[in-house]
Amino acid sequence: MKKFKILHITDLHLRHNGRLFYSTGKKINNGLILNGHNVLNISDRDITSQKKNIFDLGSKKFLLDQILKNIDNFKPDLILFGHVDRLDYESFLHIKEKYSSIKMAQWFLDPLNYHGPDFQKNKNRFFLKYQFCEANFVTTSVDVLDFANKDKTYFIPNPIDPSIDIYRNFKNTTSIDVFIAISHGQHRGILKRDYVDDRVKLINKLTNKISTNIFGYKSNPVWGQNFFNELSKCSMAINLSRGLPIKYYSSDRIASLMGNGLLTFINEKYEYNDFFNKNEIIFYKNINDLNKKILYFKNKPKLLKKIASNGCKKAHKIFNNKLISDFIVKKSMDLKIHNNLSWMDE
Amino acid sequence: MNKFLIFRTDRIGDYIFSRLLTEAIKKDNPKNTIDFVCSSYNSKYIKNFSDVKKIYILDKYDLSLMIKNIFKINNNNYDYLIILDGKRRSVFFSMFLKAKKKFVILKDFRPYLLLKIFFNKYFINSEVNSQFNNFSCVINYLDVKVPTKINYYNSYKFKKNKFVNLPSKFSLLHLDEKWFEGHYYDDFHYMSLNIKSFKLLIESIIKKFKKDIVLTSGKINIEQFDLIKKSYFKKINSNIFICKYFSKKVFFVDNTDFRDLENIVKYSNEVICCEGAISHVSNSFNIKTYALVNNFKTAKFWTSHMNNIKLVKRDNISNICRQISLI
Numbered sequence: 001m002k003k004f005k006i007l008h009i010t011d012l013h014l015r016h017n018g019r020l021f022y023s024t025g026k027k028i029n030n031g032l033i034l035n036g037h038n039v040l041n042i043s044d045r046d047i048t049s050q051k052k053n054i055f056d057l058g059s060k061k062f063l064l065d066q067i068l069k070n071i072d073n074f075k076p077d078l079i080l081f082g083h084v085d086r087l088d089y090e091s092f093l094h095i096k097e098k099y100s101s102i103k104m105a106q107w108f109l110d111p112l113n114y115h116g117p118d119f120q121k122n123k124n125r126f127f128l129k130y131q132f133c134e135a136n137f138v139t140t141s142v143d144v145l146d147f148a149n150k151d152k153t154y155f156i157p158n159p160i161d162p163s164i165d166i167y168r169n170f171k172n173t174t175s176i177d178v179f180i181a182i183s184h185g186q187h188r189g190i191l192k193r194d195y196v197d198d199r200v201k202l203i204n205k206l207t208n209k210i211s212t213n214i215f216g217y218k219s220n221p222v223w224g225q226n227f228f229n230e231l232s233k234c235s236m237a238i239n240l241s242r243g244l245p246i247k248y249y250s251s252d253r254i255a256s257l258m259g260n261g262l263l264t265f266i267n268e269k270y271e272y273n274d275f276f277n278k279n280e281i282i283f284y285k286n287i288n289d290l291n292k293k294i295l296y297f298k299n300k301p302k303l304l305k306k307i308a309s310n311g312c313k314k315a316h317k318i319f320n321n322k323l324i325s326d327f328i329v330k331k332s333m334d335l336k337i338h339n340n341l342s343w344m345d346e
Numbered sequence: 347m348n349k350f351l352i353f354r355t356d357r358i359g360d361y362i363f364s365r366l367l368t369e370a371i372k373k374d375n376p377k378n379t380i381d382f383v384c385s386s387y388n389s390k391y392i393k394n395f396s397d398v399k400k401i402y403i404l405d406k407y408d409l410s411l412m413i414k415n416i417f418k419i420n421n422n423n424y425d426y427l428i429i430l431d432g433k434r435r436s437v438f439f440s441m442f443l444k445a446k447k448k449f450v451i452l453k454d455f456r457p458y459l460l461l462k463i464f465f466n467k468y469f470i471n472s473e474v475n476s477q478f479n480n481f482s483c484v485i486n487y488l489d490v491k492v493p494t495k496i497n498y499y500n501s502y503k504f505k506k507n508k509f510v511n512l513p514s515k516f517s518l519l520h521l522d523e524k525w526f527e528g529h530y531y532d533d534f535h536y537m538s539l540n541i542k543s544f545k546l547l548i549e550s551i552i553k554k555f556k557k558d559i560v561l562t563s564g565k566i567n568i569e570q571f572d573l574i575k576k577s578y579f580k581k582i583n584s585n586i587f588i589c590k591y592f593s594k595k596v597f598f599v600d601n602t603d604f605r606d607l608e609n610i611v612k613y614s615n616e617v618i619c620c621e622g623a624i625s626h627v628s629n630s631f632n633i634k635t636y637a638l639v640n641n642f643k644t645a646k647f648w649t650s651h652m653n654n655i656k657l658v659k660r661d662n663i664s665n666i667c668r669q670i671s672l673i
Contacts, residue, residue, distance in 0.1 A: 089468075089469075089470075090470075093470055093472055093474065096472075096474040097472060097474055100474060123486075124487075127483070127486055127487075131475060131479060131480075131483045132474065132475070146491045146492075147486050147491070147492060149482075149492075
């Protein structure tokens, strides 16, 4: 495998003091290193939050200056952007014009769903980099994005990292039935006042014949190791994402649920049946179907553990961070993909 | 339904490329209306497109015309004002115009303060991306779906074809001013086309395509080309000349305007030309095109979306012949 010098610019959450040690940026970064690439990191938001200057609002100039100095010293083959919303159009153009021989790529995790939250804002954020990147990676199927060119936009699943997603709940006797975690933004950390979205409507209609461990509704979300501690108490989980379902999009939480061995329930409209079968994940049509299936598996603990185990194994196999990072690098550097998994064609 | 006003005060070739936007806007909602601000020269061409509703003339800094048009335009309550030509006069003029959203594509002229005050968004027409991608980017910000292919002529009324006497199968060689030194960019490579090398060029085109050749030219009178014309061609009617020195017939069609050229391109089997408006026209008709370019990077900027184009590096005629024969 050819090794590259990669400048990975993404939020590494240093200012969050370990609260987000399982972030997707970190998982992709680990994957890049495990694949043997020489990776240099710039944590954009940590830089801009530490360097405040009234003459440089948002520290954009400082961030650009840091990036340019890093490129000059490191001379990367690839610059990989993970969100990086603090740079503006001029800055990206400047980087691209100055270093035209260096490939640029971005990964983008937020929903690009016309019927979802912040569509216009997210589309603009994505598009800002899209126009300068040789390859773009999104967690929504490219089939449903009519603004992105399929020749340079690719689907990636939310990565599972075997060094982070280490729990195997199906092996344990758990005290609570269902784990649900939602938030109003991982950077924010706490809930917004008087903000209610569709996910809450579903939570309110859940059967009361089960025990639940719910975070992000009525109680603040849990982060850091507490997230994994709470998740470990449960045998099942409902994967909830904001907005109407769109093909393949999911909150990155799905990686934690499946990757740590919980029996995961997902709305069938996300079309995850392209990756998993009914012996690996549970698809539901609506709230009645969901309640019925949760109660069914509550009463069939052996089957529950079996399916959770199958799902966990499959998810670790096909959503592995090494594979996803390798896919990102190969597509960005225009190299042939040898290990062709189902999601790679999407 | 939205009302769009697009500035395109430069050349016809540039307008043609803007059809990408026009097509996308109309396809998104046929009720959308599109008006253009353009030069009086271009207006004669643009009026042949049925999807362009109104045309406003902006010739250089014609202040009286500008003032007259300001009132007309501001009465129309445009939703989007889009400057595609990046001209200073367009930016200046649009500062006085009302529109819900104003976008501008710029090249080297970048008045940042004015852009921040008077425009919602600006784009740099940089060669880091192709022109197709740059325009696609603007289209995306209009919330309109980007077309994958340009068809310039969906709503176009072609001129009546007056060249019915030309052969049914022919290769088109378009010899405009871009072939001749002193009539185009000084820093370009030129082909030293003269009476002697013209013979070599024609022979190699015949050898490659085995068809009659139709020759056309641009609007500028060029001494070298007049010499070629006098040496090889004989007039057969008011604007068609013929040459019988070669194994196939070579016709020269004189006094053609751009709309005539579109017709000739439309009926040709292949086109050999310098990269520009003609190669964009031939691409739209999906006709195989051999386009002479000064450097491949700049050429890719204009041609990246074209499927049926072969790029030939500008060089002396014998090297051009060699390149064409090898493609």
